[in-house]
Amino acid sequence: MYSKVLALVLAAATLTACGAAAGEQSQQQPRITTAKVDRIAAEVPSAIRDRGALQVITNAGTVPPLTFYDTDNKTPIGVEVDLAGLVADVLGLRTQVTVASWENVFVGLDSGKYDAGFTNITVTEERKEKYDFATYRLDNVSFEARRGGNWKIAGAADVAGRTIAVASGTNQEKLLLDWNAQNVAKGLKPVDVKYFQNSTDYYLALQSGRIDAYLGPNPTAAYHAKSSGQTEIIGTVSGAGPTLQGEIAATTKKGNGFVQALADALNQIIADGSYRKVLDRWGLANEAVPRSEINPPGLPKS
The missing domain is CATH 3.40.190.10 (Periplasmic binding protein-like II)
Structure with missing residues (x-):
């Protein structure tokens, strides 16, 4: 969607x-x-x-x-x-x-x-x-993080205990909250979900270390990572959900x-x-x- x-x-x-x-x-x-x-x-x-x-x-x-x-x-x-x-x-x-x-x-x-x-x-x-x-x-939607880390995201367990920003009311938010619910049910640490008003705020929070990653549409995340040289994509998943x-x-x-x-x-x-x-x-x-x-x-x- x-x-x-x-x-x-x-x-x-x-x-x-x-x-x-x-x-x-x-x-x-x-x-x-x-x-x-x-x-x-x-x-x-x-x-x-x-x-x-x-x-x-x-x-x-x-x-x-x-x-x-x-x-x-x-x-x-x-x-x-x-x-x-x-x-x-x-x-x-x-x-x-x-x-x-x-x-x-x-x-x-x-x-x-x-x-x-x-x-x-x-x-x-x-x-x-x-x-x-x-x-x-x-x-696709992607997790964008500061460049140079060794953290990669392939599934729900990889976000446990992390601070991740996402826009409210989006497919990305639903995915993140679903993953968090799965983790909590398994006794893993919950995600600290953060919300900001615009893309500039997300990227400022990312660079300052207030968040570990930003989950957003892959096109904007991938282009930002390529053009800024300061961030990288650490995980990509289908925007349609886990089954399609x-x-x-x-x-x-x-x-x-x-x-x-x-x-x-x-x-x-x-x-x-x-x-x-x-x-x-x-x-x-x-x-x-x-x-x-x-x-x-x-x-x-x-």
């Missing part, structure tokens, strides 16, 4: 009428590109192929690495924009990216105004009733005939190595998938 903590970490952008081409990315980081593949481009529905542009809708915030604004405060960049651009390359299309609020992403897909959503959308069984999915990243690996997917209106082309294009960029270059750029190598799948098992209905 799209974690509520992204609302805390990523300030939601309002709907904007102007799209930005993926080629307009920051001059400091030119967009990674790849070649058109004719056999895959031929799978694109004629309405999209005749238009010559892939209409992508996404949700932007202010913190990398998902979708955020370049230094001009108007050009959307980030891992989602980069991957959408690669897919368009394979399909022989230009990329037109429109930024919308989270709820308007789905309004735009429902109306057919946009061809695909690239915006950290998790596959769920409920969403599969209205949308088709082609997966491209794992949906959640997956993020390109999302398109159900039955519109486009999902096969999306999946084939994603598998092409995985095979040609451009996919890995994008994930490495944004510190998300630990969310790589071996191949794109169409409509895999999703998070169950509540």
Whole structure:
């Protein structure tokens, strides 16, 4: 599920009428590109192929690495924009990216105004009733700690007796509290759970030693660790819980005939190595998938 903590970490952008081409990315980081593949481009529905542009809708915030604004405060960049651009390359299309609020992403897909959503959308069984999915990243949450320690987290017992921060009302909080309940039932020390108001407070507490780790969405944690050089990921678990690996997917209106082309294009960029270059750029190598799948098992209905 799209974690509520992204609302805390990523300030939601309002709907904007102007799209930005993926080629307009920051001059400091030119967009990674790849070649058109004719056999895959031929799978694109004629309405999209005749238009010559892939209409992508996404949700932007202010913190990398998902979708955020370049230094001009108007050009959307980030891992989602980069991957959408690669897919368009394979399909022989230009990329037109429109930024919308989270709820308007789905309004735009429902109306057919946009061809695909690239915006950290998790596959769920409920969403599969209205949308088709082609997966491209794992949906994970991560424990971030100060760099240089020897503490690793693989399961519930590893957090016993530790002080860990998490955002209230999130999937991460539920996971941490469930683990804590398991530990207490086994006679292990409880977790000291801490809550803060914003991401800056979490990281200040981490650096000062007031907390041992911060449990948050893997994209923001992994990118922060990569860019700051002061922290590291010491454990990663599925955002869908212990019984299912959640997956993020390109999302398109159900039955519109486009999902096969999306999946084939994603598998092409995985095979040609451009996919890995994008994930490495944004510190998300630990969310790589071996191949794109169409409509895999999703998070169950509540």
